[in-house]
Amino acid sequence: MSEPSQTNEPALRIVDLRKRYPNGVEALRGVSLDIAEGELFGLLGPNGAGKSTLIHCTTGLAQPTGGEIRIFGHDAIHDYTRARQAVGLAPQELNVDWFLTVEETLDYHGGYFGMPKRERRRRAAELLETFALTEKRDERTRTLSGGMKRRLILARAVMHRPRLLILDEPTAGVDVELRLELWHYVRRINEEGTTILLTTHYLEEAEQLCDRIAFIAEGRIAAEGTSTELARRFGVPNLEDAYLALVGREELSRSHIEVAG
Amino acid sequence: MSGGSGGGARRAAWIRFATLWRREANRFMKIKKQTIGAPLLETFLYISVFGAALGSRIDKLHGIDYVVFVIPGLIMMAFSINAFANNSSSILQQKFQGAIQDQLSSPASPAELLLAFSLGGFARGLLVATLTFLASSLLVDLPVEHALVLVPALFLVGFFFSQLGVLVGVRAEQFDDVAFAQTFVLQPLIFLGGVFYSATLLPEPWETLTRFNPLYYMINLVRYGFVGYTEVSVALSLAALAAATAVLFAVNLRLFTRGYKLRA
Numbered sequence A: 001m002s003e004p005s006q007t008n009e010p011a012l013r014i015v016d017l018r019k020r021y022p023n024g025v026e027a028l029r030g031v032s033l034d035i036a037e038g039e040l041f042g043l044l045g046p047n048g049a050g051k052s053t054l055i056h057c058t059t060g061l062a063q064p065t066g067g068e069i070r071i072f073g074h075d076a077i078h079d080y081t082r083a084r085q086a087v088g089l090a091p092q093e094l095n096v097d098w099f100l101t102v103e104e105t106l107d108y109h110g111g112y113f114g115m116p117k118r119e120r121r122r123r124a125a126e127l128l129e130t131f132a133l134t135e136k137r138d139e140r141t142r143t144l145s146g147g148m149k150r151r152l153i154l155a156r157a158v159m160h161r162p163r164l165l166i167l168d169e170p171t172a173g174v175d176v177e178l179r180l181e182l183w184h185y186v187r188r189i190n191e192e193g194t195t196i197l198l199t200t201h202y203l204e205e206a207e208q209l210c211d212r213i214a215f216i217a218e219g220r221i222a223a224e225g226t227s228t229e230l231a232r233r234f235g236v237p238n239l240e241d242a243y244l245a246l247v248g249r250e251e252l253s254r255s256h257i258e259v260a261g
Numbered sequence B: 001m002s003g004g005s006g007g008g009a010r011r012a013a014w015i016r017f018a019t020l021w022r023r024e025a026n027r028f029m030k031i032k033k034q035t036i037g038a039p040l041l042e043t044f045l046y047i048s049v050f051g052a053a054l055g056s057r058i059d060k061l062h063g064i065d066y067v068v069f070v071i072p073g074l075i076m077m078a079f080s081i082n083a084f085a086n087n088s089s090s091i092l093q094q095k096f097q098g099a100i101q102d103q104l105s106s107p108a109s110p111a112e113l114l115l116a117f118s119l120g121g122f123a124r125g126l127l128v129a130t131l132t133f134l135a136s137s138l139l140v141d142l143p144v145e146h147a148l149v150l151v152p153a154l155f156l157v158g159f160f161f162s163q164l165g166v167l168v169g170v171r172a173e174q175f176d177d178v179a180f181a182q183t184f185v186l187q188p189l190i191f192l193g194g195v196f197y198s199a200t201l202l203p204e205p206w207e208t209l210t211r212f213n214p215l216y217y218m219i220n221l222v223r224y225g226f227v228g229y230t231e232v233s234v235a236l237s238l239a240a241l242a243a244a245t246a247v248l249f250a251v252n253l254r255l256f257t258r259g260y261k262l263r264a
Helices: A051-059 A080-085 A102-112 A117-130 A146-158 A176-191 A203-209 A227-234 A239-246 A254-260 B006-030 B032-053 B066-097 B100-104 B110-139 B147-171 B175-191 B206-210 B214-227 B234-258
Strands: A012-020 A026-035 A040-044 A066-071 A087-090 A164-168 A195-200 A212-217 A220-225
Touching: A012 A051, A026 A051, A026 A066, A026 A220, A040 A176, A040 A203, A051 A066, A051 A087, A051 A164, A051 A195, A066 A080, A080 A087, A087 A146, A102 A117, A102 A146, A102 B006, A102 B100, A117 A146, A146 A164, A146 A176, A164 A176, A176 A195, A176 A203, A195 A203, A203 A239, A212 A227, A212 A239, A220 A227, A220 A239, A227 A239, B006 B032, B006 B066, B006 B110, B032 B066, B032 B110, B066 B100, B066 B110, B066 B147, B066 B175, B066 B214, B110 B147, B110 B234, B147 B175, B147 B214, B147 B234, B175 B214, B214 B234
Parallel strands: A040 A195, A040 A212, A087 A164, A164 A195
Antiparallel strands: A012 A026, A012 A066, A212 A220
8 A cells, every 4th residue: 555665754753742722731742753664663751741642643533733743755734635544554543443343443543544355355355364353353343452453443444554663652551472472573574664653651562662762751753763772871781770760750660679688 | 536636536535425424324224123124114004004994984085095094194204213212322322432433534434424313314215115015005005196205305304304314313312312303303293294194184272283293394395296196285385395404514514523522
């Protein structure tokens, strides 16, 4: 579905992005970020830091009050058709359409992104297999377990073969087995060329998967780099301690527990 | 596919629109007992009560059998209420589930989204109205005197209420908002718009007040299309209805473009 790469434009370029909600909450206060094509980029931050708002602005679910978003060079606001065509979103909420079956969920998503019928059918069958949902293909989505809904949402996000995949806390509330399955899949499609932006609360997940990580706090990017660079920047031994330093909770560091123990 | 060539972009836009519309039709067909069966039953209860039971005791109205006088209004009522209810419920449900995000984050334009949502309710209204018409034709001798008025009148009525349903669905924050609009605004306006009677039979000030009810003009247009009787100017009413529908569509398109209550 996506155009082949023709330029050296970053997969995602965000410049001075601002978002103030009508209730006055300033969720983003001038975020700038570049994610290169092929990167697996992690966005970490406490609840309410602005992670989901940033994702919503990028995918058209929220309207920025200032700044610029470019997806493979396409302006996400003025050239949204091309920009959104290149993005797949697996949101945090299990927002499946209750009226659709599992297979319809994929088929309709493909249609919303302009995929012809034959291609939709082929791709849906392939993804149902990949995510072990083939047996459930004719079931209504509301009958699925939480884990299955999570898999379906990821399958839906990649249905139209986006070049940039955005995963908003993809492993929140899933069991260990599924978490590892999702990690394997994410790593595989990243190796195949898909750029990935991942938000997570699990520092281990970010460390395991991401090439680069940005800390976001109070609507601003507080620090950015590899996990080693971030630890060095905060003068601590690891990413977790760097995160604790960011949120001002150094006393929670595990090194204290180990020393105390 | 992502808008590179003109033909490819047009084809993608068509697939997007067709899929968005298919989702709406699929939804109401999956719950057809509620979305098709119930309104059909309701219409037939009206026909039975007002046509067969009471109608036999009522003289002709303006030279028309009472049941034949009532049926055009019932067809118009079925079209409008179903078009409205479908769109207002569907949009609110999708907002609640968050499933609407899948459509809003797609490359679909505001116009594609608005038209697809509108035509979902239009299709349901048309289906119920057509079935009511076919079944009524079997029960009574229902003429179609002015098809050239009837078809555009029904089309405009359906599209107007589809748009109204979209507007209420987008604005609504809870199911109570949708129920309020339907039960306390739409339904009384339809009933008091002369579905079951001729406004000329009403004492003052009710006859004059009825003329301030926009539904009165819609019912008269449809009745004129079927039986050739009207209490209002057909040309003026059609023109006013077309203008109101166009204005409502423009308002909705502006709201969709701004992302009003759809995009944060």
